[in-house]
Amino acid sequence: MPQLARFGVSMENDLLEDFDALIAEKGYNNRSEAIRDIIRNTIVQQQVRSGNKSGIGVLTFVYDHHRHDLERNLTAFQHDHFNNIVSTTHVHVDHDNCLEVIILKGTVSRMKKIADRLLSFKGVKHGNLILTSTMKGKHSHHTHK
Ligand code: NI
Structure with missing residues (x-):
């Protein structure tokens, strides 16, 4: 404490x-x-x-399941950035739509770049990047838990 x-x-x-x-x-x-x-x-x-600070991020986006090659391209892009991608969860939302939740780590500018690229793929409908920080071990202790 x-x-x-x-x-x-x-x-x-x-x-x-x-x-x-x-x-x-x-x-x-x-x-x-x-x-x-x-x-x-x-x-x-x-x-x-501040773009050169390290942090963690959560990117969510919805995309068209039927668009040709999109799923493969999204996966290939993520493999190219395995250093910054911690985890990916895929949800088959309905017959036509997929949701992906990607947990990122690295510098803020790097995470933003990866998120911008993923969201710009044709067939990705909308998404959102939430950035946070571990605050370098300081201040992060929640005393109310
Ligand atoms: Ni799916």
Whole structure:
């Protein structure tokens, strides 16, 4: 358990009421937990904006199962980038559509490049890359678990 520092926060009553309502809705037990997560999230978002930082990412996309050669090309591309691709999960969503969830690691710029290329394949309908960071072992301990 890391050592915890305490500090006081002042804010308008209205703002605090809104904050309490929000964190209750999200299921936090107390303000400290919520504030810690908000700070961690802000730091991670800042880190992932910097392209040469290392991180992890999750890319999801849906594609047309019937498009000729697409599945093969997607797989070949992923083999070319095995260093950055940790895991791929394929879901046959329905008769026509496949979903892939790819877990990536590496520098942010590398992951973005791989994601952009995969999403640009003809027949890939839409997708989304979520970037996160391990925060280099710092700050990552969730004290509320
Ligand atoms: Ni499929």
